[in-house]
Amino acid sequence: MVNQTNPHAAYLDPILARHRHNPADLLQILIAAQEAHGHIHTDAIDHLSAALDLPRAKIEGVAGFYSFLHLKPQGQYRVLFSDNITDRMLGNMELMNSLCSQLWVEAGKVSEDGLVSINTTSCTGMCDQGPALLVNNIAINRLTQERINAIAELIRERVPVSAWPAEFFAIEDNIRRRDILLDGHFQSGSALAALLQRGSDATLNEIKASKLRGRGGAGFSTGMKWEFCRNATGDAHYVVCNADEGEPGTFKDRVLLNGYADRVFEGMTLCARIIGAKQGFLYLRGEYRYLLEHLKAVLQHRRQQNLLGKGILGQADFDFDIEIHLGAGAYVCGEESALIESLEGKRGTPRNRPPFPVTHGYLNQPTVVNNVETFAATTLIAENGGAWYAGIGTETSSGTKILSVSGDCERPGLYEYPFGVTIAQVLADCGAHNTQAVQVSGASGVCLAPNEFQRRIAFDDIPTAGAFMVFDKTRDMFEVARNFIHFFAHESCGFCTPCRVGTSLLCNMMDKLAGGHGSPYDFAEIEKLNVLLQSTSHCGLGHSACNPVLDTIAKFRPAYDKRLAQKDFIPAFDLDRALSQARQMTGRDDTGAHLERNHEQS
Amino acid sequence: MSKANPPSFTLDGKTIPFGEGQTIIQAAMDAGVYIPHLCFNPEFKPHGSCKLCTVKADGRQTASCTQQAKDGMVVESDIKEINDERRALLQMLFVEGNHFCPSCEKSGNCQLQATAYELDMMSPHFDHFFPDRPLDASHPDYLLDFNRCILCSLCVRASRDVDGKNVFALSGRGIKSHLIVNAKSGHLADTDFSGDDKAAHVCPVGVILKKRVGFATPIGQRSFDEQPISATPHPVVKGA
Amino acid sequence: MTAPIKKLKVATTSLAGCFGCHMSFLDIDERLLDLVQLVEFDRSPLTDIKTCGPCDIGIIEGGLCNAENVHVLREFRANCTILIAMGACSVNGGLPAQRNHLSLPVILEEVYHAQHGLVDGFIPNDPELPLPLDKVHPIHEVVKVDYFIPGCPPSGDAIWKVLTDLLAGRQPELGHGLIHYD
C-alpha cells in the first residue's frame, strides 16, 4: 500500500518497473530517481527500500558514495566545473569565481533561493576543449568569460537547460592522427561474420596471436583473459566494457563511443560468442551521460541488423544483448572489481583479489572486463587476423595506441600511433613548444622530463592508458602534482586506512608547502607517506596516488625547494588566524592578540 | 597427500602449518603467533581494510588476513620495516577520529589502543583532523560514539551476516566515509538493534557501548592491563 | 661512571594541562633525589623560575589552548635541545581538545552569555589575558617535539624510564605496563 501513500511513487514506480525491481540495479534506479526529482528524497528511500527489499541504510550508503548523487536538495541548476590541471591552466577557477559572484552563490553551496549550486568536479574528459563544466550532468566546453556571462543570464532567467543554445553543447572529436582503428571504414557485422566463418576457438587463437594487450592501463593479454573466462565454470558469463574513463587527461573512449560505438559493441559481441556470454554491460561514466541516447540508438540499430539480441546472424545458439549502466562520479569505479560492485548496485569498493573477475565477476560469475579501445581493437583482429595485427607496433606491444593529447600544444586531440612512437614525435605532431614535462597515462601515470622525450610509448618503456598532458616551461610542476593529489584524495573510496587517511594527509602537506610553510621536515614526511601508500594500499588508486609527487620530486626538485621556505618546522595552520574568532568576540587587536606564524628562533 | 608433510610456511623463521583455504593470519593464529590486526576477527570473513596485518610474503607486502597461505612461503612480520608502517597506519587511525582514551569506556579493553601499545606508538605523530562526529545516545541501552570509529565494518558484517538485521552500514567516500544506522531518523533507537545482537559485541574500539557502565573493570585488571594484546588469544576482550 | 658528570639542565612547564603530569613527576619519589644528582632544574613549577634559559631538556605538560601557551612553548623549543611532550594533553590535546568540535564563539557565548545567573555577562577583553585559540592543539602540531610520554597522567615510573633512558643515551622505550594512554 506504500505505493498509494508515498508521494514519490509516481516517478519511482515507472523507474522500478523499467529495472524489473532488480536490487542489483540500485545505482541505476537512484540515478534515474535523482534525474526525476533533483535529489534523492528521504521519503523516496522509504519507497525504494520497500520495493527493492533493501535496508534503507544500504541505499543511503550507496547514494552517499557517489559524487553525483545527493541526499539533500541541490540547486535547480547544478553546475560542476571540471578541475583537472588542464582546466586550471585554461583559467577554470577564474571562470567559476565569476559565475559564483554573478549568481550570488558560494562554491560548494546551494544558493539561498535554491536556484543554483556550483562546485568543482574531477576531470570530465574534455581536456582537449576545456575549460569544461557539467550543468545538470550535461557537458559544456570551451568556456570563455562571454559564455559564463551567458550561462549566468540563462540561469537567472530560469531557462531550462534543454533550451540553452545548441552550440554550448557541441563536442568536437578532434581526431588529429588516424591509423588502423580510427581510419574508419567499418562495416557493421563484418567482424562477427569473420568470427562465425573462422569459428570461436580459431578466433580466440587469432586474438592470442595478435598479442593484443589491454588498453585500460594494466596491459593484461586480452586473449588470455578471454580464454581464462571461457574456461571458468559458472551459471552465466558476462562481458563488461569499461567506459569509466576517469583518469585525468584521458578522453579517447569518449571519442570512440561517439564515432566508433558500432565497433566497440561488435568487439563485445565477439567476446560474448567466444566466452559464451548472453549479457553484456557498458559501464559509462556519468560525465558522458550526454552520449547515452546516441549509444542506445546504436544498440537499437544493431538489434535491427540482427547483430544483437536473439539468434545473432542466424545462429540459433547465439544470443547476446548489451545494457548500458551509468556511473555517478567515482573514479575508483574504473578499477575492474569496483566497477563490478558498482554494476551490482553497490558502493564502488575494490574487492579482494584473487579471485579475479574472469572467474568471479558480476554476480560472482565469470566476467571479462575490457577497456573500450581494447574491444574496438578486437574487431580489427577478427577481420584481419592476429599475425597482421602483431606485425604492427613493437615486439612487446602490438598494434596501435590512441593518445589523448592536451595541455600546452597547438593541436590537442586524439592521436593514434603504432606502439613505439617517441614522446618527442608526439610533441612535434601536436605542436608543443618549450615543453617542460609530459604527464603520460594521467595522474596515476608517469611524469617525463625533456631528457626522457626519446623514450617510447610501449608496455616495456612508457605504458599508458592514453592520457598525454603537455606542460610548457611556464608551468609550475609542483602545482601539477598538488592538483593530482587533491584528485586522489577526492576519489579515494575510503576502504583502506593508508589511502583513505594518507591521501588527505598528503593533500594537507602539499597545501602547507604551497602556502610557503614547508620545511625540510615536511618534505621528509611526504616521502615517508609516499612509501607507505605504495606498499600498503588495497588497490591501484592508493598505490599510484603518490606517483605525481614522487616523479616531480625526482625530476623537478627546484619546484619543491622553492617551497621549502622554512628552515625549521612551523605549523600547518595559521596561528594568528586561529586567534581571529577570539579577537572578534573580544574586540581586541593589541599586539598580545596576535601570534606570528613563523616564530624567530633565538 | 602425505600426512607427514602438511603444507606450511615460515613466519619470521617459525614453521606454521596451514589447512585448506587458510589465510596467513588464520594459520598464524591457530599456531598461537600474533600478527597485529584490527578489521580481522576469526569469526568473520576476512575484510582487508585496516592493513594493520600487512606482512611481507615472499618479499611482497600484502594483507595477511586476505592472503592465502602457500606451501613454502616465506613470511616476515615482526620486523622493523613492517612495524614502522603499522605504527604509521595506527597513527592515521588516531588522528582521523577523536580518541581521548582517558574518557573512553573501552580503554584497557580496546584493540586499537592495545595494538598501539604493542607497536610502541608514543604519539599520533600526524596533525589531527579533529572531525565533528556527534554521538548517538538515542537508544535506551546503547550509545554510539562515532568519534572512535575506525570503519572496520565488523558491526556491519555482524548485523548483516549473523543478526540478519542490517542495523549498520557505511556511507560517504574517502575521508568522509562514516558509519550510519538503518533508520530514517538516523538514530539507533529507531532501528531494531538490540543488546543481544552480535553487532553489539564486535566493535574493536569504543563506538558501540553499553550505557550506564562506568569503568566497570578497575584499572590494572582490564584485558590489556593484564597482558599485551600479542599474548591475548582472540577474542577474550572484557566488556565487549 | 667515575668522570665528573656535568649536570643536565631541565626545564618543565604546564600549558593547557591539569598539573597531574607534574604530580606524577613528583611521584618518582625518592628517585627524584637520584635525579637531582644528574640534573638541575631551570624554569619549572618545581623551582618557580619564570623564564626558560638554555636547557638540555624541556618537558611540556598540556596542549595549546591559548596564545600564552604558544609563547611559552616557543620559548621552550628555542631554549631546549630536547623537547619532551609529557602526558595525553601535550600528546594529543587531551581533555581540553574535546572542545574542538564546538566553534569558539559558541563556547564563549555559552560560558559568558547563556549560562544561568549571568546578567549582562561579557567576554573578558583585558589585554593581560591570553586569547583562546579556535582549537586546542597538541604541541607537536606547532613545534618539533623530540620525545613523547603518553598517559593521563603517565606514571612516575614511565617518566623515570624515559628520562633515565635519555640520560643514558638510549632510545626511550616504555613497553607493556608503562605505555598507556589513560
Ligand SMILES: Cc1cc2nc3c(=O)[nH]c(=O)nc-3n(C[C@H](O)[C@H](O)[C@H](O)COP(=O)(O)O)c2cc1C
Ligand atoms: C583506480 C583505477 C581506475 C581505473 N580506471 C579505468 C578506466 O577508467 N578505464 C579502464 O578501461 N580501465 C581502468 N582501470 C583498469 C581496470 O582495472 C582494468 O584493468 C581494465 O579495465 C581492464 O581492461 P583492459 O585489459 O582492456 O585494459 C583502472 C584501474 C584502477 C586501479
Ligand code: SF4
Ligand atoms: S587504495 Fe584507496 S581507492 Fe583503493 S581500496 Fe584503498 S581507499 Fe579505496
Ligand code: SF4
Ligand atoms: S576507542 Fe580505544 S583508542 Fe579510541 S579513545 Fe577509546 S580506548 Fe582510546
Ligand code: SF4
Ligand atoms: S562502529 Fe566499531 S565495529 Fe563498527 S565500523 Fe566502527 S569501529 Fe568497526
Ligand code: FES
Ligand atoms: S586485519 Fe587484515 S586488513 Fe585489517
